[in-house]
Amino acid sequence: MAGNVIELNKDNFEEEVLKSELPVLVDFWGPRCVPCMGLMPVVEELAEIYAGKMKFTKLNTAENRRLAIQLKVMSLPTFQFYKNGELVDQLQGNFGREEIEEKIRAIIG
Amino acid sequence: MERYDVIIIGAGPAGLSAALYSARSKLSTLYIEKLSTGGQAATTDEIENYPGFAHGISGPELTAQMEEQAKRFGAKKLLAEVKGIELSGADRIVKTTKGDFIAKVVIIASGAAPKLLGCPGELEFRARGVSYCATCDAAFYEGANVMVVGGGDSAVEEACYLTKFANKVTLVHRRDTLRATKVLQERAFANEKLEILWNTVVEEIIGTDVVEKVRLKNVVTAEVFEREIDGIFIYVGLKPNTEFVKGLVNMDEQGYIITDENMRTNIPGIYAAGDVRQKLLRQVVTAAADGAIAAYHAEKYIEECTG
Incomplete structure (x- = not known):
C-alpha cells in the first residue's frame, strides 16, 4: 500500500506545511523530471515507515511554478524539510533514499 | 547472500x-x-x-x-x-x-x-538559479533570460531547447569555436533567441536569494563585465x-x-x-x-x- 503523500498547492501550503504540528517533507517534482519520478515510490515507502513522525507532501512545480519560485526552488529534484513553520534543511540534485532517510532521522530526532 | x-x-x-x-x-x-x-x-x-x-x-x-x-x-x-x-x-x-x-x-x-564549473556562487545558488538539467528545470524559466555555459553537444543542444521557454538564451564558451557537432551548431547559429559569447568564462555567479547576475571575463581582451540573468545552466563536461x-x-x-x-x-x-x-x-x-x-x-x- 502506498503511503499517504499530500498534494500541495498555493491554497493549502500554509495549512499543511507551515502550520503542521509534525515536521514536513516537501517533494518538489515535475512531470518532465525523470529523477523526480524515480524518487516518488521512495517517498511513498518512507511515508509509510515514518507515518506519525513526519508529514510527507509533494508539490507539482509545473502546476505551481510561482509557489515553487517563491520558495526559492528553481531546480529539480529538490526536497525541503520544515519544522515549526520554518525551512530547516534541503536536498538538491543528486540524492537518493539514503540521503533522504538521513535527513528525516536527524529532523525527527 | x-x-x-x-x-x-x-x-x-x-x-x-x-x-x-x-x-x-x-x-x-x-x-x-x-x-x-x-x-x-x-x-x-x-x-x-x-x-x-x-x-x-x-x-x-x-x-x-x-x-x-x-x-x-x-x-x-x-x-x-x-x-x-x-x-x-x-x-x-x-x-x-x-x-x-x-x-x-x-x-x-x-x-x-555533470562537472561543476568551480566558480564562486555556483554551490550557493544551486537550485536557486544554477542548474545542470535543462529538461528538469526549463519550465521555471518561462519568459526569462538565461545563460548556458559550455561548447559541447550538451551545452548547445540544451541552449536550443531552453529557447522554447526563455525569452533569451546566452551561450558562454571559453573558446572561439564550438565543439558540438555541425548540425547542432547550425541550429544554434540560426536561432534568433540565442546569443553566443565567445572566448568568455564565468568568474562569479551573483545574487541575493536567487541568481541575479554573473561576472564574465573575455579571455582574449581580459575585459571583465556583468550580465543580468535569471538562471544559469552548466554543461562543462x-x-x-x-x-x-x-x-x-x-x-x-x-x-x-x-x-x-x-x-x-x-x-x-x-x-x-x-x-x-x-x-x-x-x-x-x-x-x-x-x-x-x-x-x-x-x-x-x-x-x-x-x-
Whole structure:
C-alpha cells in the first residue's frame, strides 16, 4: 500500500506545511523530471515507515511554478524539510533514499 | 547472500543493454541503480541520433523501453547505491546500501555526472538559479533570460531547447569555436533567441536569494563585465562515477575506467561499459553497444570458468 503523500498547492501550503504540528517533507517534482519520478515510490515507502513522525507532501512545480519560485526552488529534484513553520534543511540534485532517510532521522530526532 | 551470474552497476543505456543481452543469454542478471532509470539519457529531451527512431525519441521514453526489454527477459532490478566491489576467489562481491550480492561477473556501467564549473556562487545558488538539467528545470524559466555555459553537444543542444521557454538564451564558451557537432551548431547559429559569447568564462555567479547576475571575463581582451540573468545552466563536461572502485580497477587520470575492446578491465570478471569507460565518443548508441559487448564477453568468461 502506498503511503499517504499530500498534494500541495498555493491554497493549502500554509495549512499543511507551515502550520503542521509534525515536521514536513516537501517533494518538489515535475512531470518532465525523470529523477523526480524515480524518487516518488521512495517517498511513498518512507511515508509509510515514518507515518506519525513526519508529514510527507509533494508539490507539482509545473502546476505551481510561482509557489515553487517563491520558495526559492528553481531546480529539480529538490526536497525541503520544515519544522515549526520554518525551512530547516534541503536536498538538491543528486540524492537518493539514503540521503533522504538521513535527513528525516536527524529532523525527527 | 544472493548469487547472480552477472551484476550490472547502473541503469543507463549501457547497463540496460548489458542486462538485456545477459538476461537473454539465460544468465541470472541483477542490475543496480542508485537514482532513477535511464542515466543521463533520461535527462535529454529529444534524442535524434539513436538509430531506428527516424523522428527522434525522448530520452525518458527510450530508456523506459530499454528497461522493459531487459525485464522481459528476466533481468532483476535493485534500487541501491554500490559502495564497492570485493574479490573472493572467483566470486565478485558487490557491496551495496541494501546488503552484499555475489556475482561471477560485474559490469560497471555507472556512467558520469555533470562537472561543476568551480566558480564562486555556483554551490550557493544551486537550485536557486544554477542548474545542470535543462529538461528538469526549463519550465521555471518561462519568459526569462538565461545563460548556458559550455561548447559541447550538451551545452548547445540544451541552449536550443531552453529557447522554447526563455525569452533569451546566452551561450558562454571559453573558446572561439564550438565543439558540438555541425548540425547542432547550425541550429544554434540560426536561432534568433540565442546569443553566443565567445572566448568568455564565468568568474562569479551573483545574487541575493536567487541568481541575479554573473561576472564574465573575455579571455582574449581580459575585459571583465556583468550580465543580468535569471538562471544559469552548466554543461562543462563530465566526471565519471568511479569513486567506489578507486584502487581496484585501472583508471586514467580523470577517473575513466580503462578497458580493452572487449570491455575487460584489469580485473578478471569485472567489465566496464558506457560513459564510465575511457573512450572518444560518448553517445547512447555507443553506450548500448558497449553493454552488449560486455555481456557477450561476460558469458564467454563464465563458460570458461565453469568449463
